[in-house]
Amino acid sequence: MVDAERTRRRWSVVVPVKRLAAAKSRLAGFAGARRGELALALACDTVRVAVATPGVRAVFAVTEDETAAPVLGRLGAHVVTGEPGTGLNAALTHGAHRARLEVPGAGVCALSADLPALRAAELARVLAAAAAHPNAFLADAVGVGTTLYSAAPDAVFAPAFEGWSRLRHRERGAVEIELDGVPTVRRDVDTPDDLRAAAELGVGPHTAVLLADLGVAPVGG
Numbered sequence: 735m736v737d738a739e740r741t742r743r744r745w746s747v748v749v750p751v752k753r754l755a756a757a758k759s760r761l762a763g764f765a766g767a768r769r770g771e772l773a774l775a776l777a778c779d780t781v782r783v784a785v786a787t788p789g790v791r792a793v794f795a796v797t798e799d800e801t802a803a804p805v806l807g808r809l810g811a812h813v814v815t816g817e818p819g820t821g822l823n824a825a826l827t828h829g830a831h832r833a834r835l836e837v838p839g840a841g842v843c844a845l846s847a848d849l850p851a852l853r854a855a856e857l858a859r860v861l862a863a864a865a866a867h868p869n870a871f872l873a874d875a876v877g878v879g880t881t882l883y884s885a886a887p888d889a890v891f892a893p894a895f896e897g898w899s900r901l902r903h904r905e906r907g908a909v910e911i912e913l914d915g916v917p918t919v920r921r922d923v924d925t926p927d928d929l930r931a932a933a934e935l936g937v938g939p940h941t942a943v944l945l946a947d948l949g950v951a952p953v954g955g
Contacts, residue, residue, distance in 0.1 A: 744791045745861055745884075746833035746840045747784045748814075749847045750825045751777045751797035751806065758848070764926040765948060772944055774802050776923055777847040778809060779938030784845060785810035787854040789861050792837050795847075796829035812836065823893045830891045841865065843884040844893050846874075848923045851935035856916040869908040873900045875920040875931070882919060883908065 751757075754770035765772045777795070784793045795811035797803050803813045814832045817825040830842045843861060860882060864870040868889035872882040880899040885891040894902035904910060923929050932941075933950060 744837075744840045745789055745843050746830075746837045747787075747790050747793045747843045747845050748826055748829035748833055749777065749781055749784065749793060749795050749806075749811065749845050750822055750829065751795055751799060751802050751847050753797075753799045754801060758924070760925050761923075761929065764929065768944065768948065770801075772941075772948075773848075774805065775940040775944045776850045777802065778805060778940040779850040780845065780847050780852055781806050781809045781811050782938060782940070783849075783852040783854050783857065787857045787861070789858055791840050792833065794829045794833045794836075796825045822895050826893045826895070827891060830885070834887075839887050841884055841886050842891050843882060844891075844895070846881040846895075846922045849881060849919065849921065849932075850923060850929075850937040850941035851918040851921050851932045852938070853918045856919050859913060860911055860916055860919050863911045863913055867909040869903075869906070870911050871900070871903040871908045872911045872913075872916070872919060874922050875917070875928075879922070881922050882911075 757773035
């Protein structure tokens with residue numbers, strides 16, 4: 735049985751945002767010259783909801799992009815620069831270190847930056863489930879990758895994102911969160927098909943505006 739204190743655990747959420755010029759290469763054929771704008775819109779809708787989620791004390795956006803940083807900051811994220819430049823997991827670990835310094839005693843959660851349909855109520859449910867374990871993760875919609883990885887305040891933060899990360903997180907001892915009814919936390923976007931699936935769920939305002947400009951009629955987020 736999960737004790738009440740652990741269920742109420744407050745979280746720091748770490749969101750990694752690539753340099754926009756290098757982000758979302760598989761969306762180049764869909765978005766063309768606006769690929770960077772689309773990557774930023776996805777990140778903005780992710781951060782916007784994470785900041786407003788019950789149980790989240792702070793959101794840390796790890797980025798070296800000079801365009802993304804001030805925009806994410808205005809949405810309420812603490813912008814973390816100085817990442818080591820050795821990949822996604824190193825960037826997340828860098829952000830988690832900053833989070834633990836600034837919000838001691840909180841759990842740390844790594845969250846994909848490309849969840850444009852994200853709903854606060856669904857993210858809160860996932861975080862409540864994660865609070866029962868030292869380390870936990872949520873698989874993506876296709877069941878191969880990971881969209882969320884968490885570490886309790888006294889647990890090692892060792893993310894294993896990219897590729898077959900669902901399997902790697904399991905092998906490292908993280909507990910898979912088995913929840914129905916949280917499709918917006920699982921629906922990350924790497925391809926045009928992913929983007930269409932997110933649009934069917936209902937994307938947030940930043941992504942919706944850009945999709946409309948690109949001739950896609952999304953459901954309102």
